[in-house]
Amino acid sequence: MNRILGLLPNNHRQIEPELMCQLINDNRINEMIYTENNTKDLEILNTHQSIRSLSEINQFGHDEMRRFWMYSRTIQELTISGKEPFPGKMLKPFSENIPLSANGILDLMITYYNDTYKxxxxxxxxxxxxxxxxxxxxxxxxxxxxxxxSEIFGSTFSPRHQKSSYILAKFASEDDSIDIYPDQIQFFFVHEISTNRINMENHYLAYVCWYKKIKNRFYFGINKEQMCNVELWDTEFYPKSRDCIIPVYHILG
Structure with a gap:
């Protein structure tokens, strides 16, 4: 718990006990995916019943949460389309039935689906x-x-929530390597489409802008002894492309 509290901003230290339990559980599940014998740990977490406001947040079981984090870390081996169920929810404010052409991403969506469903x-x-x-x-x-x-991500779609729009996400390069890049979420969206020409399925996606890298890396001294390797990023974005559309599963935090 101390480690989690240390990561919280000063003005957010006082949070509900239920939310703190959810944060701890999410952190535990996040760590479990790197271990081989984690079945017993998940069983222990599943024995804790959700109470009060936590029951709304924790509408998905721990196995669903673990599956989501597995998806987010294994995109190199798995093809994630965005239609997979995730332990979360799209939140208001929202706008319904927005034309794709109005956002200028219609061509990007065509390329996204053709790349995803080979x-x-x-x-x-x-x-x-x-x-x-x-x-x-x-x-x-x-x-x-x-x-x-237990995490809520914002976007530039609402200036009020822009502060939480800066994220780290996985990026698939042309040589099939996977890198972690910083980006800013412009908006989240749900697109309903049929991939089997029978059933309509929701795809949970985000439209992001990726920050450019700078060439130089800098080293900073701490107390004249320790050295800290810091990677800096440009304030400009890469040009708009198909990579601006990502499933929510590619968000790391």
């Missing part, structure tokens, strides 16, 4: 050669915030 072909409405293609719907529901476990 065996399927997606395209816009009214294009030629649509017989064997899946036509993507042109409406999304746009959200300001997203709650994942």
């Amino acid at each position: 065996n399927l072909k997606f395209q816009k409405p009214f294009e030629t050669d649509s017989l064997n293609s899946i036509i993507i719907p042109l409406k999304i529901n746009k959200y300001c915030r997203c709650r994942i476990g």
